[in-house]
Amino acid sequence: MNDLTSEQISRLADKWLKGTISQEEKALFEAWYNNVPEGTVEWDDDMAHSGRELREHLLQQIRERMEEKRPLTLYKRIPVRYLGAAAAVIVLMMATGIYWYTARKDQSLSTAYNKGTTIQLKPGGNKATLTLANGDVIALEDEQNGKLGQQNNTKIIKLNNGQLVYNSEQGKAGNAPVVLNTLSVPRGGKYNITLADGTVVWLNAASSLTFPAAFTGKERQVTLSGEAYFEVATDASHPFTVKVGDMQVRVLGTHFNVMAYNDEQSVNTTLLQGAVKVQSAAGEALLKPGQQAKMDHTGNVKVAPADINAAIAWKNGLFSFNNASIEEVMRQVARWFDAEIIYPDGIPQDRFQGEIDRNSDITAVLKILEASGVKFTVQGHKILVRS
Template sequence: MQKNSFQELLDKYLTGRMTEAEWELFRSMLNQPEYREQLEALIDTELEEHTFEGEQDNSILASIQERLQDNIKKRPGTIFSFIKKMAVACTLMVAIAGTAYWWFSLKPVPEKEVTVSSNTAITPGGNKAILQLGNGAKIILDNAKEGTLAQQGQAKIVKQGNGQLSYNVTGNTPDATVYNTISTPRGGQYQLTLSDGTKVWLNASSSLRYPAAFSGKERHVQLTGEGYFEVAKNASMPFHVQAGNVDVEVLGTHFNINSYTDEPSIRTTLLEGSVKVTDGRQASMLKPGQEASVKPEGGIKVQSDVDTEEVIAWKNGIFQFKAADIETVLRQAARWYDIQFEYKGGISARFSGQISRSANAEQLLKILELTGKVQFEIHGKNIVVKQ
């Protein structure tokens, strides 16, 4: 196989024009040392010299760039956050090193390559939630009509389009504090604007308890599961999020909290501003790009230079992972698709890549299988995971 033929296969790979036979050949070439070295050299040399901005030259990297950009224009609903270094690395290094890389949209999925099969598609989640008012009444938000749902004192509860709920305060005189709770099921998500203007995105299988209108010297809410917060600034009224044994205090900032009980720790990731994380025994101040992890037994561990795009990918409609173990990947899939996984044997591989959360579960599982590191058997919503 001449070099130009290898480039032709790369071209077809990136534009989705590969036949099944060409895909077989391409995969076999990626397992050959000479082509593996060629790709490694490409990443070690050319990749460092290009930022995918400004003028393009005639190198293969520029060609890849051009086709990725063309693909984005043709697929406006698809988000490529790996356009820079990780994009090319994840696309090309399918069979390089010990990590299993996967991709989406550009690559064909040959049916005989995978074992995933199902008579009924496992569809992705959507905008689903239940609102419980202070008097105990419940409103199924995905069935409710847009417009005013209820009035609680001076707070008007309004359902907007696209899975959003807002609280509009009509006066300045504080009422007796009334707490509401919004809960998303497995396979659900919702966005909420609190009475102070704070915006909250709730991931699947999560809930938020909050007052219909804030009063007093502090703002307090309680979170289970995962939520992304853009807190309205108010220096005289700090905002507190209670998640398990963790309290996060802010004045106005952007951050994500993952407090699922099946995760090894409660993680607070800061994107903008500053927050104080407390576990009852100690406290830590976070800077943007830092993440505080608190295990059930307590103790705060702070990590710097966190990939915040990966952390909030769920909010942006993407599954995104970098060197994640299979359990981490499938825990997210289980919540979003409302499915269960059963493991048959250990899988040591780690996975990097991304796929839209609007894809069916079968599409995600097929792409994971294409790494050659894992296989799945679907039995309704129960899925067996094996090596």
């Protein structure tokens, strides 16, 4: 069971993470995991409190070995019940070359950081502003929990940091005039809002949502810029529509993600549960769970199987890359750390696959990415990327 190739191990780990691994493949993966010789990464049962904690521990082990220019092996002292977390690290290690890491003579990221420069880039957090119908702007991170205000018959309540609730008084919303509010999340931010109908929306960095304080009429309509994950409250008599530029996503009650950044090549709608119809001037598509619709800049819509884990990784506190280019990777990094990305010598052609905790500091994130051969230098709020 120990003669699996690196490619086979990587493929099995990837299937484990995506939930597509068969019982036979799962047994093979566990057998390999339980029978390889013990190595340098250890995690005793009494230390393993969660898969997330384990992943952070393993990534720290990777970083330490990279700094010391020592190879890293990942073996069986990690409890089998946390093999999913180990699989995430295995995929990243295989994809970036960390698994058989050897010392490189090129300038390393640590060299770029050892010049006394203070790193200004910080991971994102719960930051947003709320613009009311009268133009008043509320910086939510500066507000205490509790009632922030009222729009007609709807109370605006801040629960915990990063959570906003619109509570419409039952039976009165239908008589109230429509007033629009906008929740804006800057680069380096995220926020969660419960709309007046009970729909829950998670907003990613550099995103905004315009919505009525209370839904009236036959339809529920919101406008999105950037990226958001929706869990729409079921109401068959009042369809829910998300407007994104010239595109509309029309639903009754469902869970889906919309990624609509201006600097991306397409607007991606990924369906997890229920059904949605994606409409543009050039056509429309009806999605089933597990599918993704991509609308290009001409309005054409194409449907393909979705990588669900990658599509909603941001909501779960992760960067997730599936054969992603360095430009795709760095666009995510730029939004979350509010950084400017510069390619002084052209754009490297490296590809990336794996997951990284979004709460890691910028040094840790770039350290892991650098193992592929790409080099980074941080200068203030700028990240220079070279081959």
